[in-house]
Amino acid sequence: MSESTGLRARKKERTRDAIADAAVSLFLEHGFDDVPVNDIAAAAEVSKPTLFRYFPTKEDLVLHRFADHQGEAARVARERPPGTGPLTALHRHFRAALDRHDPVTGLNDHPQVVAFHRLVFATPSLAGRLAQYRIEDEQALADALGEGIQARLRAAQVLAVQRVLARANWQKIADGRTARDVHPEAVADADLAFDRLR
Structure with a gap:
């Protein structure tokens, strides 16, 4: 260049x-x-x-921040280390994001991040557009996991679990708790959720 x-x-x-x-x-x-x-x-x-x-x-002005993570689950599943199952790789990736307080996990207490998530969750057109991103992510992850209905079901379950975990983390922080305080619960919830997926 x-x-x-x-x-x-x-x-x-x-x-x-x-x-x-x-x-x-x-x-x-x-x-x-x-x-x-x-x-x-x-x-x-x-x-x-x-x-x-x-x-x-107009929605892209906000949601481009989520677009940075688009296809991430599929990439993690495809690029996992040899001998590591896709669910294990996805679980480790989510846990590492919790440790970094990555906003995508909902475990970030910076006031602008909390307000940003509130804006997205409370605006129907943004929530609808975010749902479209999730559909595309689900298809990409299903493709990375294999073929057929089992791959699609597993992809949908993994992404639903991550969404529920992130929303629960965000809600605790929006209610006034700190990311540091919520972190142990967020890790325990993630461990429980991924164990149930297995």
Whole structure:
């Protein structure tokens, strides 16, 4: 990659981040449905067509953060170490994410992360779009696990368990507890859930 290509890519990434950051700040302050796209473009100092080049829909301004994790379960299942079963690999991956307080596990008490999750869970259009991501993740994981109905059922069960665990963790933190305080319960819940899946 040439220096000018690298510079262009970095500039595009900065523009994308600026648009997304402006959008999320406005959404957290005023609510998703009450912020027009024109206001987001103005806050990010870009034109509306530029905004839509980076984010095709208003929902994408929020959910691109989840898109970073799209296909992750399938990747973990495919790239697991030899001799490790897919459920064991997925369980270890989720436990490691809990230890990092990864926001995707719901175990993150940074006020902006808690508010971000509240925004997503409380906005029907965002929750609906997130459900579409889950359907795509489920298909990708099923493909990684094998063929037929058993692979699809197992993929659906794994992703449902991860979703329920993450939502339970987030709710405890939204109720005022710290991530450090919730961590042992989150680990025990994950261990129980994955043991039941086996």
